[in-house]
Amino acid sequence: METWGKVVITIVIALTLRWGWKVLNWAWLKPKKLEKWLRDEGYKGNSYNPLLMGDMKELSAMVNDARSKPLPITHDITSSILPFDHHIITKYGKKSFLWLGPNPRMYIWDLDLIKEILSKPDEFQKPHPEPFRDSIIGGLLVTEGHKWIKHRRIINPAFHLHNLKIMFPAICSSCDDMVRKWEQLTATNGSAEVDVWPYIDNLAGDVISRTAFGSSYEEGKKIFGIQKEQINLLFQMLLILFLPGKSAEGCHRQEEESDQDGPEGGSEDLLGILLESNSKEIKENGVGMSMDDVIEECKLFYVAGSETTSNLIVWTMVCLSLHQEWQTRARREILQVFGTGKIDFEGLKNLKILTMILNEVLRLYPPVVLVVRATTKDTKLGNMMIPAGVYLTLPIIHIHHDREIWGEDAAEFKPERFSEGVSNATKGNGAAFFPFTSGPRVCIGQNFAMAEAKAAIATILQRFSCEISPSYKHSPFPVFTLPPQFGAHLILSKKSFLRMGTNPRMYIWDLDLIKEILSKPNEFQKPHPEPFQDSIVGGLLSSEGHKWIKHRKIINPAFHLHNLKIMFPAICSSCDDMVRKWEQLTATTGSAEVDVWPYIDNLAGDVISRTAFGSCYEEGKKIFGIQKEQINLLFQMLLILFLPGRRFIPTTTNKKFNKNRKELRSVLKGIIDKRKKAIKTGSEGSSEDLLGILLESNSKEIEENGVGMSMDDVIEECKLFYVAGSETTSNLIVWTMVCLSLHQEWQTKLDEKSSKFSVPKTRFRRSKEPQDFNDDTERAEFKPERFSEGVLNATKGKGAGFFPFTSGPRVCIGQNFAMAEAKAAIATILQRFSCEISPSYKHSPFPVLTLPPQSHLILRKIS
Numbered sequence: 001m002e003t004w005g006k007v008v009i010t011i012v013i014a015l016t017l018r019w020g021w022k023v024l025n026w027a028w029l030k031p032k033k034l035e036k037w038l039r040d041e042g043y044k045g046n047s048y049n050p051l052l053m054g055d056m057k058e059l060s061a062m063v064n065d066a067r068s069k070p071l072p073i074t075h076d077i078t079s080s081i082l083p084f085d086h087h088i089i090t091k092y093g094k095k096s097f098l099w100l101g102p103n104p105r106m107y108i109w110d111l112d113l114i115k116e117i118l119s120k121p122d123e124f125q126k127p128h129p130e131p132f133r134d135s136i137i138g139g140l141l142v143t144e145g146h147k148w149i150k151h152r153r154i155i156n157p158a159f160h161l162h163n164l165k166i167m168f169p170a171i172c173s174s175c176d177d178m179v180r181k182w183e184q185l186t187a188t189n190g191s192a193e194v195d196v197w198p199y200i201d202n203l204a205g206d207v208i209s210r211t212a213f214g215s216s217y218e219e220g221k222k223i224f225g226i227q228k229e230q231i232n233l234l235f236q237m238l239l240i241l242f243l244p245g246k247s248a249e250g251c252h253r254q255e256e257e258s259d260q261d262g263p264e265g266g267s268e269d270l271l272g273i274l275l276e277s278n279s280k281e282i283k284e285n286g287v288g289m290s291m292d293d294v295i296e297e298c299k300l301f302y303v304a305g306s307e308t309t310s311n312l313i314v315w316t317m318v319c320l321s322l323h324q325e326w327q328t329r330a331r332r333e334i335l336q337v338f339g340t341g342k343i344d345f346e347g348l349k350n351l352k353i354l355t356m357i358l359n360e361v362l363r364l365y366p367p368v369v370l371v372v373r374a375t376t377k378d379t380k381l382g383n384m385m386i387p388a389g390v391y392l393t394l395p396i397i398h399i400h401h402d403r404e405i406w407g408e409d410a411a412e413f414k415p416e417r418f419s420e421g422v423s424n425a426t427k428g429n430g431a432a433f434f435p436f437t438s439g440p441r442v443c444i445g446q447n448f449a450m451a452e453a454k455a456a457i458a459t460i461l462q463r464f465s466c467e468i469s470p471s472y473k474h475s476p477f478p479v480f481t482l483p484p485q486f487g488a489h490l491i492l493s494k495k496s497f498l499r500m501g502t503n504p505r506m507y508i509w510d511l512d513l514i515k516e517i518l519s520k521p522n523e524f525q526k527p528h529p530e531p532f533q534d535s536i537v538g539g540l541l542s543s544e545g546h547k548w549i550k551h552r553k554i555i556n557p558a559f560h561l562h563n564l565k566i567m568f569p570a571i572c573s574s575c576d577d578m579v580r581k582w583e584q585l586t587a588t589t590g591s592a593e594v595d596v597w598p599y600i601d602n603l604a605g606d607v608i609s610r611t612a613f614g615s616c617y618e619e620g621k622k623i624f625g626i627q628k629e630q631i632n633l634l635f636q637m638l639l640i641l642f643l644p645g646r647r648f649i650p651t652t653t654n655k656k657f658n659k660n661r662k663e664l665r666s667v668l669k670g671i672i673d674k675r676k677k678a679i680k681t682g683s684e685g686s687s688e689d690l691l692g693i694l695l696e697s698n699s700k701e702i703e704e705n706g707v708g709m710s711m712d713d714v715i716e717e718c719k720l721f722y723v724a725g726s727e728t729t730s731n732l733i734v735w736t737m738v739c740l741s742l743h744q745e746w747q748t749k750l751d752e753k754s755s756k757f758s759v760p761k762t763r764f765r766r767s768k769e770p771q772d773f774n775d776d777t778e779r780a781e782f783k784p785e786r787f788s789e790g791v792l793n794a795t796k797g798k799g800a801g802f803f804p805f806t807s808g809p810r811v812c813i814g815q816n817f818a819m820a821e822a823k824a825a826i827a828t829i830l831q832r833f834s835c836e837i838s839p840s841y842k843h844s845p846f847p848v849l850t851l852p853p854q855s856h857l858i859l860r861k862i863s
């Protein structure tokens with residue numbers, strides 16, 4: 001008995017000593033040995049302290065403190081989101097390390113070393129055990145060696161591009177579902193403040209549920225919920241997590257629960273493809289994945305595939321809200337590629353701007369902020385021989401923000417740095433951008449994630465604009481990935497589009513954007529084809545690029561002030577002719593009710609006929625008539641106008657339209673030929689009208705540069721003079737008369753000043769036209785005094801808010817002409833008449849190509 005007792009005591013002592021030795025080695029000797037190695041290699045860090053769990057206590061306190069408050073809105077986030085790492089790096093430099101329990105983690109900043117580590121997954125494995133990670137995920141992400149090779153081979157097909165293409169409609173359905181909810185939220189006011197994070201978070205889970213489990217989508221969603229709770233529970237256990245044998249009761253219970261949800265379903269979703277690939281593996285090589293393996297992979301799909309991608313989407317929305325110019329560029333591209341219709345997989349590759357934006361977001365807000373590898377034996381890395389048990393931190397986010405790599409603007413959102421690809425953005429050092437890591441263990445879901453993010457952002461921007469809400473709190477905080485801890489409160493506004501045929505039209509209200517668009521005629525061209533306009537006007541108005549530059553140069557002299565001066569008497573003759581007719585109408589009683597519109601309409605045509613075609617005035621007037629008829633015919637064809645090949649549809653209107661077109665050409669050709677001859681023979685006045693000056697300027701261009709305008713070009717310009725020059729100016733004149741009839745006080749003012757008045761200019765303000773006169777909002781009132789100190793003052797410094805003639809290089813070439821004509825007309829009228837609204841007047845500004853009315857006014861002769 002005694003002997004037995006001694007034996008037992010000896011065994012107990014031996015075991016205790018062995019266990020004690022192990023603990024001593026784990027908690028003190030080994031860390032101290034590794035610390036010595038690190039310091040010998042020139043790495044610096046805090047001295048290891050087992051009582052404080054290495055740096056865990058300080059780290060935990062700093063993390064909790066950082067988590068408690070939002071950050072300033074800046075992309076310079078590394079120091080705030082990884083406060084302890086920042087503290088260590090600032091204190092000890094880049095060659096430093098920190099203690100997670102008894103394990104030292106050294107930072108690897110050298111890009112060549114990072115590449116080497118990632119290219120040798122066997123030598124630099126993921127740390128095992130890694131309590132945080134292992135409690136949540138298993139599967140491919142954490143397996144090593146042969147098992148990893150086999151699993152990766154089995155899973156790979158699930159992520160092939162052609163399978164992604166099959167799954168893509170499911171991704172789009174989830175995006176549509178989300179956006180539909182936002183449409184409900186913004187239905188009443190057109191905009192709403194929305195915390196988009198829960199929706200996006202849910203979207204990514206939804207996408208994985210559909211694409212991973214297809215028909216078992218609803219059960220799939222349940223797993224998503226459980227997995228999310230697991231991560232939160234782990235955070236509550238941060239301090240005990242690195243103790244051996246830590247208990248995670250809650251976790252285990254839920255693990256079991258999530259284990260119960262077994263896989264099932266077809267072969268067009270991730271699970272189906274995986275199961276098929278597994279059967280193939282078993283057939284070919286005897287062993288494949290077990291049921292437990294498959295379950296682990298499914299759980300992994302959730303965490304790896306949804307958290308990460310939802311991070312990317314939400315930070316993209318935040319960045320686009322902060323950088324509206326990129327939101328506009330992205331939306332423009334999306335509308336160019338998909339219109340407002342369905343997003344398709346093939347179109348994704350044309351989203352160049354969006355790819356640049358997503359890359360920049362992945363750089364600034366990488367969902368995986370760092371990855372860790374560990375040595376299991378003495379391992380060579382560069383010039384170092386690293387002993388077993390050292391953890392290596394590859395600080396993705398620090399490297400993505402490193403000024404030495406990206407330049408001084410590293411913390412700025414500048415997607416343009418990716419315009420020539422990743423290699424260019426990183427100045428040849430592609431390894432500096434690795435949100436999905438690199439090497440054999442590069443993220444298997446990279447294409448999946450990018451396709452999902454593109455589909456989501458495209459679907460959102462097709463329908464909404466977003467901006468930062470006042471209640472937004474910037475809170476990127478690394479949990480497992482980098483979600484916004486306090487959500488992402490944005491203001492979503494519904495985008496309104498008008499559909500013309502298959503093309504959407506978006507409204508641009510922002511004056512800076514309007515100015516930008518008008519200042520870049522090459523980038524923002526007129527829509528081609530634009531069936532309505534193209535059927536009526538060609539010439540300068542619809543040409544682009546070099547052709548436009550050449551034509552504008554040739555035509556410009558025709559609108560020079562000194563030529564306008566020469567043409568001015570012709571303008572006044574037309575005004576006199578019109579007023580003479582009114583004098584006849586009012587001759588008997590001194591006043592008469594007159595629909596002034598046909599006269600004014602005719603006046604403007606008359607002015608163009610005289611000033612454009614001078615001596616050929618009568619033929620010119622014929623053109624005017626035909627052009628007017630063409631506009632009316634087009635209106636009758638509105639329904640078929642946007643059909644391809646519309647010209648050949650044999651309707652009566654279409655036939656008439658085509659006949660008119662031919663006639664126009666022939667009349668104009670006749671006029672031009674005649675004029676060319678007259679110029680040749682030096683006939684008097686042959687080059688004093690628009691046509692003459694244009695032909696002369698064209699000859700000069702041909703002489704100097706070899707090419708000028710063809711006959712067809714000149715015909716187009718002449719047709720354009722009619723529509724652009726007469727409809728528009730007659731609108732200005734008639735609405736001025738209507739306004740002066742409504743606002744007698746202004747008529748009187750003009751009367752008093754007789755010849756030296758200035759024409760009120762409020763016609764084409766961007767504000768809405770009143771349909772009745774009760775609209776008392778200030779912007780809808782007729783108040784010419786707002787222009788008393790000029791346009792800039794009237795628009796409260798925003799000159800771009802008034803642009804009846806547009807602005808930039810393509811500003812209306814006939815602006816001075818129109819203003820001179822309108823002034824001459826109104827002056828001539830008011831010299832002889834007063835006008836007031838007649839009881840039969842109907843207010844009917846209705847846009848055709850321009851904005852003509854039906855205007856019955858009472859004209860009274862001024863005695």
Ligand code: HEM
Pocket residue numbers: 126140141142152300301304305306308309312366367368371372435436437440441442443444445446448449
């Ligand atoms: C923006 C989105 C994503 C980012 C930034 C991202 C990032 C990463 C990174 C950095 C790794 C390497 C981790 C390490 O080596 O420790 C990784 C691995 C992995 N990712 Fe992703 N990921 C994303 C989306 C996805 C998606 C959508 C899926 C699947 C549906 C996925 C599945 C995986 C898997 C299975 C691995 C392990 C690969 C292996 O070890 O062989 N990821 N991911």
